Amino acid sequence: MSAADDRRFMAAALAIGRQGLGRTSPNPSVGAVVVAPGTDGPVIVGLARTADGGRPHAEPIALDAAGARAAGATMYVTLEPCSHHGKTPPCADAAIRAGIRRAVVAIEDPNPLVAGVGVARLLEAGIEVDVGLGAAEARRDLAGHISRMTRGRPHMCLKLAVSADGAIGRRGEGQIAISGPASRARAHLLRAECDAIAVGVGTILADDPALTCRLPGMTACSPLRVVFDSAARTPPTARLFADIATVPVLVVVGEGADSARTAALAAAGADILVVPRDGAHVDLSAALVALAQRGITRVLVEGGAGLADAMVAADLIDEVQWIDAPTRIGPGGTLPIAGRGLAALAERFEIIQVETIGDDRWTHLWRRECSQAS
Ligand SMILES: NC(=O)c1ccc[n+]([C@@H]2O[C@H](COP(=O)([O-])OP(=O)(O)OC[C@H]3O[C@@H](n4cnc5c(N)ncnc54)[C@H](OP(=O)(O)O)[C@@H]3O)[C@@H](O)[C@H]2O)c1
Numbered sequence: 001m002s003a004a005d006d007r008r009f010m011a012a013a014l015a016i017g018r019q020g021l022g023r024t025s026p027n028p029s030v031g032a033v034v035v036a037p038g039t040d041g042p043v044i045v046g047l048a049r050t051a052d053g054g055r056p057h058a059e060p061i062a063l064d065a066a067g068a069r070a071a072g073a074t075m076y077v078t079l080e081p082c083s084h085h086g087k088t089p090p091c092a093d094a095a096i097r098a099g100i101r102r103a104v105v106a107i108e109d110p111n112p113l114v115a116g117v118g119v120a121r122l123l124e125a126g127i128e129v130d131v132g133l134g135a136a137e138a139r140r141d142l143a144g145h146i147s148r149m150t151r152g153r154p155h156m157c158l159k160l161a162v163s164a165d166g167a168i169g170r171r172g173e174g175q176i177a178i179s180g181p182a183s184r185a186r187a188h189l190l191r192a193e194c195d196a197i198a199v200g201v202g203t204i205l206a207d208d209p210a211l212t213c214r215l216p217g218m219t220a221c222s223p224l225r226v227v228f229d230s231a232a233r234t235p236p237t238a239r240l241f242a243d244i245a246t247v248p249v250l251v252v253v254g255e256g257a258d259s260a261r262t263a264a265l266a267a268a269g270a271d272i273l274v275v276p277r278d279g280a281h282v283d284l285s286a287a288l289v290a291l292a293q294r295g296i297t298r299v300l301v302e303g304g305a306g307l308a309d310a311m312v313a314a315d316l317i318d319e320v321q322w323i324d325a326p327t328r329i330g331p332g333g334t335l336p337i338a339g340r341g342l343a344a345l346a347e348r349f350e351i352i353q354v355e356t357i358g359d360d361r362w363t364h365l366w367r368r369e370c371s372q373a374s
Helices: 003-018 058-070 091-098 117-124 135-141 143-151 181-192 201-207 239-243 259-267 284-293 305-313 368-373
Strands: 031-038 041-049 074-079 102-107 128-131 155-162 196-200 224-228 249-254 271-275 298-301 319-324 349-357 360-367
Touching (some): 003 031, 003 135, 041 058, 058 074, 058 091, 074 135, 091 117, 117 128, 135 143, 155 181, 181 319, 181 349, 181 360, 201 305, 224 284, 298 305, 360 368
Parallel strands (some): 074 102, 102 128, 196 224, 196 298, 249 271
Antiparallel strands (some): 319 360
């Protein structure tokens, strides 16, 4: 297998792994590709990602698909195969049993139950192991799992659509279309790739959004909707509750929130999470720890200004999707990040991509320590 072969098969493993983002929590969406010698060069004989819901893991599915051709094959996998007996048998053992000759692993698993033991198990069985190919991409794709394992909170991505005059809306005016239709479709895809979408109660009161993924054929990919609502002000008649039977809602309230209002939200079908307060509002760090404990690995924060400002000020944002649109809001607009705009993020975040989508410019930023770690 040449270095170029290694790169393209790891790229295939990363691509298939990415397809499960938002579908596999609490487990990471791992990609695995099994490659055997063919008459015209190496061929993929098994390819899989972690199944919806987190199991089975990618490796046993790919190895099963390969069948007898796994013997002597190379397995490319975006995360170290697990070594512990969880709800499924260890993937390292499945690879050994299948008789693979070599494993190419993008990153070690930060899960303390694995953390190098999976690789050690393969090596002990005489399998050649290379770690590190595709590590930068794998760290981004698996950022939710890494964050949950190493920091006990989900990976947090802030998305904001900002007008040409720096606003994300205007109080009292309800939902204003700032970005164009192509951007809105992309934003719905981002929703599907997360385990939860979060907004502040101000957005519920102002916009009454549904916060579902409404791309054709993808409505079932709508993640949990989370409202940060210290005093349980979310109306039980909010649009969020229209499809609560299929897309759950979690309202994060502060200790001491009005019990009648909280009960009304629970009666409307919401799950209620009570967390301590930090001053007037719910303690965001405590709320994120509680979300991680519920298996949430990736959260898309969709505003509004109050929640975005608080998350940035508390240094809880790891990734930003900043959409600059040509629309003008005019006087009285709501200005995010205390009115300082994208430039305010330059110190802590690095721009990794700028794209034009329709008439809008998407700037994708990662927190420096996360992107350097990759
Ligand atoms: N263009 C976009 O991308 C976009 C996206 C979403 C919204 N918007 C716009 O944003 C505007 C709404 O902004 P907003 O600031 O009123 O709403 P918001 O950020 O959605 O909600 C603010 C509320 O969040 C609650 N909250 C809970 N925990 C908090 C904490 N730890 N720190 C701070 N706040 C916390 C606070 O109320 P409690 O203390 O009662 O909890 C606060 O009043 C609307 O005009 C909407 O259209 C634009």
